Amino acid sequence: MTTTSIEFRARADGAESALRALFPETPLQLNEHLSQRTGARIFLKREDLTPVRSYKIRGAFNFMRKRVEGGETDAHFTCASAGNHAQGFAFACRHYGVKGRVFMPVTTPQQKIDKTRVFGNGAIDIELVGDFFDDCYAAARQYAAASGAEMVPPFDHEDIVEGQASVGTELLRQLGGERPDMLVLPVGGGGLASGLVRYFEGEGAPAFRFVEPQGAPSLRTSLEEGRLVKLPQLDGFVDGAAVAEIGKLPFETLSRFAPSDVSLSPEGSICGTMLEMLNVEGIVVEPAGALAIDSLSRMGPEIAGKTLVLVVSGGNFDFERLPDVKERALRFAGKKKYFILRLAQRPGALKDFLQLLGPEDDVARFEYLKKTARDFGSILLGIETKEAANFDTLLRRFDAEGIRYQDITDNQVIADLLI
Template sequence: MTDFRTRVADAEAALRELFPETPLQLNEHLSKRWDAQIWLKREDLTPVRSYKIRGAFNFMRKRLAGGDTTSRFCCASAGNHAQGFAFACRHFGLEGRVFMPVTTPQQKIDKTRVFGGSAVEIELTGDFFDDCYAAAKAYAADSGAAMVPPFDHEDIVEGQASVALEVERQLGAMPDLMVLPVGGGGLSSGVTRYVSEGTGSAPQLLFVEPEGAPSLRTSLERGERVKLKQIDGFVDGAAVAEIGALPLETLSRFRPEDVLLAPEGRLCQTMLEMLNLEGIVLEPAGALAIDALRSLGEAVRGKTVVLVVSGGNFDFERLPDVKERALRYEGLKKYFILRLPQRPGALRDFLHLLGPNDDVARFEYLKKSARDFGSILLGLETTDAANFASLFERLDAQGFVYQDITENRIMADLLI
């Protein structure tokens, strides 16, 4: 056994102080759909509903085992890392301080407080992660507290790699394929090192990132670590602008094509499917590996596949947004700016053009003082995406002027 695998085994054994190994479940629905053996590694079933507890616990355990007298720790996080950190602090009886953006949802603040209890203080600062990260670093420097990084540290990587050890033991061997979600790269690099240093047959590894935050894929394409100038933060558990330096050292041997990109709208479809059909509550990042099946398709036929379900910390207040994104991705909901003539009967003429399965979801005048035309924000839902094509033909034939703003991000963010 290599030194890394030995350290991972030590970390995994120590984790049993906190919780039993997470289940590896054969999912009948996905297996039948993709004609493969699809296993889910349910990291959403840890005490904090994500794998992040593994790395945070291992970091603190090793600091304490090494004779470090530090009794105060800190971290910066707006989500799963904060909750794992808080749980570990309470377990070890350590003082902890979590720096979170002011914009953090109250649900995540409350859960972090519950997991940490009296051992953890929460400080809200700044609007973005970079702001609270800088505040945490300053606090660590001033107070002597040990800062627990979310992914870019050897002890964190070792802790996350314990996922692979459990999979190997539970399955009795390594699968043909493992699909790993990627944010900062702690989990993906840890699993990669663990399986590559084994003596048996290593599985094929594929990675999946949010389409709006492809930090690993972009870095592989350019051959260097890249910090993205802009990201879509919807997949908050994996929307990282810059892959970790240490993880990238391990992952740099992969091709850009080994990193799949999950469109945020399609990811919402996957979340709703797993909730409605399987009763599994997933956060956006937790659905990444399952969603990758839609990209792989026939490539998984007949294979044994393990998908790492990385987290289930979903705030149901976000459910309307998830449904909205899913409908728009499927082409079942669109938004328009419609120029309607300011004459009697114009609205009736427009409504008569709608099909029997077209539903007006939003209707709002944007310019009420116009003399000849009124601009209207119009939202339509339908049961078949093809219905919009025939609607457009009828609108064009009757001379209606309209603009589809569904994919116009600036207009959509401003008006929708």
Template sequence: MNAEGKAGGFAPGVAKAEGALRALFPETPLQENDYLSKKTGARVFLKREDLTPVRSYKLRGAFNFFRKAIAGGATDGTFVCASAGNHAQGFAYVCRHFGRRGIVFMPVTTPQQKIDKTRIFGGDFVEIRLVGDFFDDCYRAAHVFAAESGGMMVPPFDHPDIIEGQATVALEIARQMHGESDARIGDSLVILPVGGGGLASGVTCYLRESGEPTEFAFAEPAGAASLQQALVEDRPVRLAQVDNFVDGAAVAEIGAEPFSHLQDFDARAVHLVPENRLCATMIEMLNIEGVVLEPAGALAIDALKNYAPETLRGRTVVAVVSGGNFDFERLPDVKERALRFEGLKKYFIFRFPQRPGALRDFLDLLGPEDDITRFEYLKKSARNFGSVLIGIETRNRANFDVLTQRFDKAGWAYQDITENDTIAGFII
């Protein structure tokens, strides 16, 4: 534990961090969401960390790390970080705030939009170095540089000062909930997104120390369940494979320091969020609420779908929205995944006869709500037949039951590859 927290526990240090943080931005709002409340039967509040100056909570931990490092005498050295996302932007913003030189290591494959935003936030105080094709490459390069140059590494989550900074989210929630006449944080279910664990460990530590009987749940991407696996095995473990779609939370191994605070939770408190279902939540929040969320920012909201209606009805729920740095170039992929999850879009490979009128015969089988979104010959598999990839979108998922019955009755040879990730990954 850091020096500020030793005397009276964790909360006093968090209070000092939160007070200092107000030099950067006001507290983010805790908003009651009528749409989600009506949908779930609960009273749902969203803690809008997507409304910080860098559109994520990462600014909090980075600021606290710098603040304490500078107070401890780190006045002349260079600060270093490795990140391709929100941590880099928070780091850059804080470098400019304190007037300290910082170097950000990013993979060569980082989207230009993220590079430009990091450069804008840091201004003349930040240098960006593109190293390697993958995060692990630039992470190693950053550590080597820091060791050889005497620079100070600013980790994204695995450090007590980072955790303390992220815990200011909990302090704000508690204060804001006390402003609600008929809601108390102690009666609430708090849902926290998890990547490396800095936010989850900070929030749970603070609220537990407050003595309020708060219930916690954690939301992880199904393809990057590092906290759940660590709780099952009672130690941090490195996942052999990670799905990077939820890039803000796709962490192969939970941080050692965060896990030391989270290790007594039951693995059943972790809700795994399927990536395609998460896309449906992102589109839902964009279309209905006008809220732009990155995949990691939608995790806690999506986890509400894991609860049976009767378990939420009448309760107070706080979902932490961790970030809104969404690259709209990804929107077509997000919409595609959402449609596939909702059963409104499917892909088939048909064995198409090479004869006049075959296409017309096929089109006659489609219903009034069915639309062909892709039609592509893959290869000629025989002299009289060809393999055709066909994407079909409809307005009601039940339409596909009717459609496949028509295909079968008409004698068409086909294969539904919608859920076949191996084949779909090659040709869709």
């Protein structure tokens, strides 16, 4: 371990010690369900159990701590965020009794706005600006320049990275000094991942596996290109990790890794993992919080017998999203499909069609798209079944009966218009 890494680790240890004024260490739990499924010892570091239900409070608190303890008693802070960073920022402002202003997109769910306000408890103001994060980020920067408030970045700052690395202090203590064989870390802006890499680097360091949403592979793309790359577009479903460009400072650390060290989780697979953890373990995770756990489904026998620590990065899940999560999970698993089909406009045609369905097939959607057709009608049909293989049987029956159909399940343009 180099002098620089020793100093970094000491600073992270100091951040962890200071955090005890806010909350006790988050649990490290051996998960029997995941361990039995993989043949490995799977520990979950439950960052979803901080007061704000994510690890983001660590970085925001450490950033403010250094300024307040450094004598900036009249400090004034601002940030731009629609989620976990805003809540950690608000909690830290309340703790230190400093003024804060949070800029959020107008499209932010009311639940997140309300939670941020509650955590701030009068210490913060909230401004809703623009439809996208870039809009409110620009507004926050303008406000900082005009008012003298200091921007608290979500990940791209040494004090933020140092605060997130305090997770490592707790891990080592909770494992009794034992080093895990592998750390599995979700990646958005890269603050948590780079912090833990720096904390554990040196002799005996564990292997690292990083996990990004398939629709927002900013780290993987940058590693493939050998430079920092800003994604031209991304899927924002995994809102806690959907970042167009990984932080410059985190990438300086993570650039040493190969693209193969980064696993990409399909959004539908993440949804299935969220439902599994809720139904089997009673653990509520947000999409970003499920990333590390979801990656286990793409790990092979090489992890059998090894000790893995997975960071569950957050549990701020709005249950109004649950129907969408179920829908995505079923479609990804091949248990739900949508079709546009042509059905004869004659008495008994619908009854004849229903006879083609198997005992485990259920009609989830049935809608005439053209009700005035005289001979054939176009129908939007949604079918849900218990096993994906049932669709092979059903489609053979369609073909045998001469039913014309088009599977639109994976046609995003048509699906967005009709489903």
